[in-house]
Amino acid sequence: MNMTLEELTNKLKKKKIRLSYQRIKILEYINNHRIHPTVDQIYNDLRKEVPTLSKTTVYNTLNTLADSNLVKVITIGDNEARYDVTIKNHGHFKCESCGIIFDFNIDFNSFKIDGLSNFQINQKDIYFKGLCPKCIKKDASE
Amino acid sequence: MNMTLEELTNKLKKKKIRLSYQRIKILEYINNHRIHPTVDQIYNDLRKEVPTLSKTTVYNTLNTLADSNLVKVITIGDNEARYDVTIKNHGHFKCESCGIIFDFNIDFNSFKIDGLSNFQINQKDIYFKGLCPKCIKKDASE
DNA sequence: TAATTAATTTGTAATCGTTACAATATAGTA
């Protein structure tokens, strides 16, 4: 799961994104912390290693990476966006109690849809909500 | 598609939501304007009929109606929420060019998912993005 | 390696959607 510096820089080079310390660190963070972090989480964690980091840079960089499809923006109903590595065939489940976002596998080709002929589909987002096993137990014991 | 005043008031009564002119008007608007409107659209359109209407009331009412499942909040990546009638088995497609949100039919039971055993699923949101037929043509002719 | 130029980072201020709050008005009930 953890990626080397070389792998990360290659990812950026392939997309013709200019290398910078901040960009590499942010891309590294997204790849190595698969917790669907918010901008604030990324900013506060990385600030320990990169003291000069600005929150604007985090926003700019994430937008750049998202435009190039190197990270994925998750907008699962919250007020703040969350960020994820780009991996195919997975949906997101948000626990309404603890707020944790879980990945799950879903076969996007199994969908039986009707009403999108002649549409060009570029992106499919699957967001589920409910209770995770831990919170179901917790609720039951109260 | 258009609902009578009686049908609307019954919907509210069933959910034990106190009747008010504003609530009925907003619920009526959502039911009769299936364009996935924003708060601003609802507010500006209804202000013509209900001059004293406050935007806060639109927000409050929509939250109340959403809590009771009488309307559905669509957060398809925009900065602003959109609102829809509550109808089962449909997904939302947003055209990245013109911004229009289209409904499409999708069989939620056809999903082959893996990784959510022991999870309690309360809500499933399907958001697709891409280009609608009209915008595909427009782009091609430029 | 040094100089050049274009792009990036940074901090602050602005923006915009949404919510908090307190005063006024209204709905449901007795």
Place this chain on the structure above:
DNA sequence: TACTATATTGTAACGATTACAAATTAATTA
């Protein structure tokens, strides 16, 4: 009709995100 709880309203506050300009840095060329 009077009472009480709830809803509406307008303003102010909030929080996530973006705009902007100055300082810094990356890639390029000599």
